[in-house]
Amino acid sequence: MKLIIGNKAYSSWSLRGWLACRQSGLGFEEVVVPMYDADWSRRRLQADLAPSAGRIPILWDGDAVVWDSLAIVDYLADKVGRERFWPANDAARAMARSMAAEMHSSFAALRREHSMNVRRVFPQRPLSPAVVADLTRIVELWAQARARFGGDGAFLFGGFGAADIMFAPVCSRIVGYQLPVSRFAQAYVDAIINHPWMQDWIAAAQEEEWVIEQYEHPAA
Numbered sequence: 001m002k003l004i005i006g007n008k009a010y011s012s013w014s015l016r017g018w019l020a021c022r023q024s025g026l027g028f029e030e031v032v033v034p035m036y037d038a039d040w041s042r043r044r045l046q047a048d049l050a051p052s053a054g055r056i057p058i059l060w061d062g063d064a065v066v067w068d069s070l071a072i073v074d075y076l077a078d079k080v081g082r083e084r085f086w087p088a089n090d091a092a093r094a095m096a097r098s099m100a101a102e103m104h105s106s107f108a109a110l111r112r113e114h115s116m117n118v119r120r121v122f123p124q125r126p127l128s129p130a131v132v133a134d135l136t137r138i139v140e141l142w143a144q145a146r147a148r149f150g151g152d153g154a155f156l157f158g159g160f161g162a163a164d165i166m167f168a169p170v171c172s173r174i175v176g177y178q179l180p181v182s183r184f185a186q187a188y189v190d191a192i193i194n195h196p197w198m199q200d201w202i203a204a205a206q207e208e209e210w211v212i213e214q215y216e217h218p219a220a
């Protein structure tokens with residue numbers, strides 16, 4: 001398999017696809033494609049990216065091509081067994097899938113006003129009401145998952161899985177922008193950030209030479 005991703009410093013969707021590949025346990029080639037530089041308009045049309053119209057991450061597995069992070073999760077779960085990604089309990093799995101889907105489609109204010117940048121910690125600043133609402137909903141979801149299905153594990157449904165993959169970039173944003181969350185939520189954030197795969201990603205991001213100025217400053 002080959003996974004094409006964007007800059008590790010900034011690309012939250014690439015992080016999700018990459019974590020999904022790591023979670024699968026399958027071998028894969030990683031190809032980093034710098035985003036939004038002078039050659040991006042040309043590069044996004046190259047053969048490997050054409051099926052997704054330049055959206056990344058994009059996973060190639062022989063002739064099969066999968067883009068969109070949640071689709072990559074589902075594709076890999078089909079290959080290796082859903083138990084690697086989703087809880088075995090029906091009620092827990094239903095909640096995990098719903099949370100992953102909500103993360104996939106929602107929280108536009110948090111995404112817009114606090115773009116991921118794993119190389120920076122920005123000064124604290126007042127949050128917009130829309131971001132407060134997003135954070136409140138996210139922490140409520142985390143609390144419900146942990147209370148109902150977290151057990152003794154450190155992650156949303158005990159062991160690391162698809163729901164954690166989908167929320168991992170949120171944890172990076174909470175750290176990078178010093179966003180205020182409750183004590184239990186901060187413990188979950190710490191567990192995600194300290195996961196060995198996240199540490200690998202963050203370390204690789206520090207070595208990247210590319211800088212995208214729009215992501216180097218908090219949104220006005």
